[in-house]
Amino acid sequence: MRFASCTLTAIAAYAALAAVPAAADTLVDNVDGITVDQDGEVIRFTGLVFDDEGKVRDVLMRGDDRPDDVDFALDGKGRVMLPGMIDAHAHVMGIGFGALLLDLSDTTSLEGALAKIDAFAKDNPGRPWILGRGWNQEKWGLGRFPTAEELDAIVSDRPVWLQRVDGHASWANTAAMERAGVTAADKDPVGGRIIRKAGSREPAGVFVDAAEALVNKVVPEPRPEDRDAALAKAQEILLSNGITAVADMGTSIEDWQTFRRAGDLGALNVRIMSYATDGDTMELIAGPGPTPWLYEDKLRMGGIKLYLDGALGSRGAILKQPYADEPQTRGLPLLTPAQLRNLMSRAALDNFQTAIHAIGDAANSDVLLAIEELSGTYTGDRRWRVEHAQIIDPAELAEFGKHGIIASMQPLHQTSDRTMAEARLGPDRLDGAYAWRSVLKVGGKLAFGSDAPVEPTDAFAGFAVAISRTDSDGQPFGGWLPSETVSREAALKAFTADAAYAGFADGHFGRLIPGERADFLFVDRDPMLASPTAIRDTRILEVWVGGKRMR
C-alpha cells in the first residue's frame, strides 16, 4: 500500500509537490472556441487547459504560447467548442418520468400500438404497471375506442394504463380495472364517463375525464428505483442535448433524495440548481439557509419556486383585462398579494432565492411590486427570479431593470403559444408578450430555459427561436413580433453564463474562464454564424462535464 522507505528529502519534495493542484492537467488545443468571458463579452479562443479537478486553468487565444506542463493534450481538430448549455427552467424528474412512459403518439393503427405495447412490456419485465400515453383512435382509423380485451391479449399479468393523446381519456386492461375495483356497479362520476361494453354495464376499458380518477388512484407511487431510473434517463436526455446544468423548478423531498443518491454514488453528471417545491420542503431539505455546493458543484438547493398564477392556455394566467376569447374571466390567482410577500419574506429572511412563476400581466405586475416592496428590507445580492414573465404590461417593463431582477424565459414557449396567445389577448395587447429584447433593453437579466418536459429539452432549438421568433417551419416569415428577437450573443449568454448567474452558480460554471468548471461541448456548426434552421439541426459531437467526457 505504501512506499516502504522514503528519505526525509523525498518526503519534503513530495510535500512541496502536494501543495500545488493535483496532476493531470489537460490541454484541448486547436478548437474554434466560443464563450462568455469575465466581462460578459462573447469571445473566441483556440485552446483550453483544465486541471484534475475539472476546473478551467487557462483559456488560450490564437498565438498564445501553449503550456509545456500539461499531462494530456487533445486535438480539437478545429471543431466548434461551446460552454455546456444551461437550462434555467426545467423539471428534471418530469423529464425522466415522461421519457420512461410508453409513448404511443407515433402509432398509426391499433395493431401497431399493440405491438409496441407488447415490446415495451417485454423490455420492462420489472415494472409493476405498464404506463403510457399518446394513443389516438382517430389516427388509427378505428372508429371506436380500443378495449380492455385487446390489451389483455398482449399483457394480462400486470396492469396497463395508457393515457390518450389529449389527456382526456385513458385505456386500461382488465388487471388495471381489477386493481382499481371498477365493476359494472360503478356509476359514471360527475364530469366523467366509463365506456361500457355494448348492451351491458360492464366497463369496456376506456375511462373519460373524471372517470380516469377511478384507476389513477391505484396507480402506485414511483418506487425509489423508479426515481433513480427517471433521474438517469433525464440526465441522459439533457446531456444528449448538450445541457450540462439545469435549474430544477420545484424539487420535492423525494426528488432531492434521488439527486443525493446519485451524488453519493458518483452518478450525478448534470449540475442541478434546485428550487424547492414549497417552503416546508425548502426548510426540510436545506435547513436554515441554502445548502453548500455539493459533489463538486453538481448540486445545490438555493431557493424556492412559487406559483402566482396558472398558464395562458388554460386561462389560469391572471390578466389585467379580461381574456379576449373569454371576457368573463381574468384568470385565477394562486396566491394573494399578502401570501406572496409572506412566502418571499420567509425565503429571503434565510437568504434563499425566490423564483416566482408569473405568466399574465397582472401576475408580473404583482411580482414586480412585491420585489419593489421587499427590496428595501432584503438588501444585497438577491437575484429575484420571475419565471416565464410571458405577458408584461409595457408600462411596467422598465421595472425589470431594477433590483437585479432576472427574467427566466423559455423561447420555445413563444412559438408553441403564438396563435393561442393571440387568441387569449387579442391583437392589441401583445406589446409586452415574450418580450425578451425589451427586458434586456431596460437592463434586466435574461436566463433562458425550456420548461421541459412541457417543451423539448432542446437548447439549440431555443437558441434558434431566440434569434428569429420563427418555428421549426420558419413560420411566421420574418418572425413573430420580430423586434423582440435577441442577438446571438445575448442568446448564448442567456443559455450559459446568465442562466448560471440566475442560479448563483457564477464562479462555479457557465463560462469557460479560469476557475469555473470545464463544462463544454463540441458541435458540428457555429451558432454565431449558422441560420436559425441550421442551428436547430446542430449535432452535438462531444459533451464534457467538469473535464470528463460524458458523451
Next chain:
Amino acid sequence: MRFASCTLTAIAAYAALAAVPAAADTLVDNVDGITVDQDGEVIRFTGLVFDDEGKVRDVLMRGDDRPDDVDFALDGKGRVMLPGMIDAHAHVMGIGFGALLLDLSDTTSLEGALAKIDAFAKDNPGRPWILGRGWNQEKWGLGRFPTAEELDAIVSDRPVWLQRVDGHASWANTAAMERAGVTAADKDPVGGRIIRKAGSREPAGVFVDAAEALVNKVVPEPRPEDRDAALAKAQEILLSNGITAVADMGTSIEDWQTFRRAGDLGALNVRIMSYATDGDTMELIAGPGPTPWLYEDKLRMGGIKLYLDGALGSRGAILKQPYADEPQTRGLPLLTPAQLRNLMSRAALDNFQTAIHAIGDAANSDVLLAIEELSGTYTGDRRWRVEHAQIIDPAELAEFGKHGIIASMQPLHQTSDRTMAEARLGPDRLDGAYAWRSVLKVGGKLAFGSDAPVEPTDAFAGFAVAISRTDSDGQPFGGWLPSETVSREAALKAFTADAAYAGFADGHFGRLIPGERADFLFVDRDPMLASPTAIRDTRILEVWVGGKRMR
C-alpha cells in the same frame, strides 16, 4: 497556483508518488493501548500509526520497529489508549434536544429556580420559547404549585413552558397561556386538570396530565437551526463521554437532513449508524437499499427500527404470563405477528437490516420466531437485531445463538430497572432478565448501548455495570443476578468492535486495526484492571476521530 515549469521526469516522479496514500502519516507512540483485534481477541499494543485519511496503518507491539517514514510523531506518555466507545442504541437528536432544555432538577427553592430561568432566558435570546423540565415544588418546600405570575416577573416577552420532574404537570407563563388561547372558559379535559387561581376560574399557570396538551399543541416544531444546535450538542455530549460512534435508533427525515447538513459542512464528528423510524422514511432516505458510507464513514442508513412492544415500567412490554403486580394485563403488542413479518420482509427484500424493539418475553419470543421463519428466505449476512431483549424466556435463550442474531442491550437499564423489574415479574421469573452472559454463552452477539437520553450517555458507567451488575452506590452487594455479568473483555467488545459489527461497520471502525478508522481515546485508568467504581470515574483525556483530535 501551479508550479510554472516541470520536466517530464518530475511529472513521472510525481505520478509515482501520487499512487501511494496521501502524506502526513502519524505515529502515536508510548501508549498503553487496548483493542479488540481481527480475531476478536482483546490485545495490548504500544504504538499506533494512522494515515492522512485517518485510517490505522499499523498497530505496534512493544519491541516492534517504529516506522521511519511518518510525518508526525506523538508521545502517548504511557497513557491508556482505547478504541472510541460505540453506543449501539441511542437517540441522537433526543440527546441534543434534551440537553438544550432548561434543566431545573437541581433547584431547591422557587427563588433558585427563577434565577436559573432568568439566566437561561438571557443566555438564549434567540429562542422563541423557553422550554424546560425537572422542577419539583415539594423539593422547594413550597407547599403549592408555582404560578404564571411568578414566571411573568422573570420572562414576559415570550412563552415559558416547564415540565415537572415526573412529567405529569407543566408550568406556563402568561405568554404561553395566551399563545395557547387558554382562558377561564376552558374546562378541565378528561384525565387532566387546569390549576386555577384561588376563588376564580382563571388558570393559575400549572396544567396537570391531559391538560398539558392545551399548551403542548402550540409549542412550535423545532426550526432547522434548532435541530442543528441539538445535533451539535449531542455530538459534544457523546464525544465528552468518549463515544465516537452511535447507532441512531429511529431516524426521521428531519433527523437525517440534520445529519446531512452537518456532513455537508464537515461538522459531523461522531459516526452515526442510522436506523429509520419507519418503512416509508427508510425508503425516502435510503431508496432501494442501504446508503453507502458517507463523509468518510461518518454516516450510513442501513436499516429500520421497529417497535414490537412498550416498556416494562409502563407495563407496555408484552409478557407470556400476566404482570405480577397487575395480573389483569400482559402488556400491549404494537405489531401483530403478520405485521412484524411483513415489515421485516419489506426491509430484508431490499437488504436493509431490521432492529426490533422487544422487551417482554412474549415480544422476544415472537421476534425469535419471526427471524427463524424469515431466515430461510432472506439468507446471507443479515445481522437481525433485537433491541433491549430485556426479558427472555430461558427456554428460548438458545435461539439467540442462531441466524447471527444480535442482542442490542443496555447495561444501565439493568440497574435502573432492577426493583421495578422484580415487581413486574415477581421473584420467580427473573432467570432470563437482562441475561447478558447467557446470550454470549449460547453464541449470540452482544452490542451494548445506553438508550440515551433515557439513560445517560455514559459508556464507562455501562462498562462498570456490565462487569458488576451493581449501581453507582455499589448496590446490591455482589451484584443483581451476578451470574449474568460479563467479563471485561466481553464488555469492551460489546462497547466497541461488536457494537460496530451490529451496525455493519466492521472494516470501517470499532477496532484499532489496519484499515479501520483511527478513533481512539486516552483515558486516565485501565478499565481492564480498575474496580467498577473506579471505572465509573474514568476521566477521558483526549478523543480522536478518524485521526483528528476532537477533544
